[in-house]
Amino acid sequence: MTTPTPLLDANQVNALLERAFPGIGDGGPKVTLVSPGRVRIVRPYGEGLLRPGGVISGPTLMSLADTAAYALVLAHVGDQLMAVTSQLAMNFLRGAKPGDLHAEAEMLRLGRRLATCDVRIWTEGPERLAAQANVTYALPG
């Protein structure tokens, strides 16, 4: 069986994110659920996230995808803040209407050196994805 077992719960992952990015707890993304091979994360809607056209900006979505993958990795490997993104590929599927941003990240493979994740992001609902990303993290040696 290859679905990995989490080592940390949502509160523990949020505490690590706060250590990595002090202040993230104030209005930044927050892990709401950790399950085997998956995490859910929510970023509350706020000012300054929009681009021309009145939709959530691309960098906001990319940043959330990166954080969701980081949270997924931390949940499954523990206190390894030095894990770094090695690759991120995002498809922007439709304009993300203003609203709280939800992301679900799934571990495709957790290897010794690399963790590969699939991330899906929406505001309106999970059946109307705003973006999908693949994110690869390099794990410290």
Added chain:
Amino acid sequence: MTTPTPLLDANQVNALLERAFPGIGDGGPKVTLVSPGRVRIVRPYGEGLLRPGGVISGPTLMSLADTAAYALVLAHVGDQLMAVTSQLAMNFLRGAKPGDLHAEAEMLRLGRRLATCDVRIWTEGPERLAAQANVTYALPG
């Protein structure tokens, strides 16, 4: 609701693939299941698919991902053989042991101009993915 409804069944998609790639029916990939927003496809194992190390070669996996996405698009838009791949991004997750190749393709978004698909490929079993791909097809005008 945004999960698209198929227009064709597996036999009809296989007939279109045979028209697009004459001879594909002889040992090439075959659609086994069409459901809303998804297709399953199998390519029987055969000679000449291996690379050094005794695993299935990368181009074999990429070709299967491309065909799976094409089959998914055809199943949902009908007889549009001129749909062309505009982007393919594949993560090779682990060596694919010799065996029949299975792929499941899921429609992330079917727009007027672009169809974006997620494809997962395995030989040993779906819980041990060999590769994951995102494939975007441009739809004829």
Added chain:
Amino acid sequence: MTTPTPLLDANQVNALLERAFPGIGDGGPKVTLVSPGRVRIVRPYGEGLLRPGGVISGPTLMSLADTAAYALVLAHVGDQLMAVTSQLAMNFLRGAKPGDLHAEAEMLRLGRRLATCDVRIWTEGPERLAAQANVTYALPG
């Protein structure tokens, strides 16, 4: 010949960026050069761009890649602020040491509907790339 001819110069592109993202002119990225099929852009180093390990954060690099591609598109198609990112794929090549961020974006193809760009980013020097990205923009109508 297929290298596209710019329609706007660096000042004109910067004015458009300011219209799209009011305030970007204060410490945000600035186009320094427009030439056929290319732009150069610089983002001055500032507080808050670092991640654990003391290197520039991934989202900072992704945001710069997106802005560089947007600037490249605007330079070659003119006042089309509604162009939107449809795909961004970034390879993080080495930790980006703190410093001004430089990006060079090159047009791989400017079609009617899609513009595909290659972007390279560095702080230390162009022979030590911190990241490379491919960015696709969908052009309005």
Added chain:
Amino acid sequence: MTTPTPLLDANQVNALLERAFPGIGDGGPKVTLVSPGRVRIVRPYGEGLLRPGGVISGPTLMSLADTAAYALVLAHVGDQLMAVTSQLAMNFLRGAKPGDLHAEAEMLRLGRRLATCDVRIWTEGPERLAAQANVTYALPG
């Protein structure tokens, strides 16, 4: 200075490719030039490479991109046939008219564990690219 120095010349790389893929020398891709951080490769046009619409098929282009990156890696790390593709992302830029396929691969970064390459492919001429790919190879330990 970070542009890597080749260890092998074109003939030596072609000999390695023949060992990895017996028979590749008969009509398959051949390295024509090795220079610091770069290789050129040509695949002669042949039957069976076309898709509906009369252009070179996507899998043919992907396979060539993968081989070009493999050749680039071998040229710079030597006899390491067990290097494996870990990621390939390809943008199909325009239909590739029938003709000999040319590829140029450039090393973006050669690390201890990963080699990241940019590959550009054309038939008509280098100023009319048919496709661009980023390919990452994992190097044996």
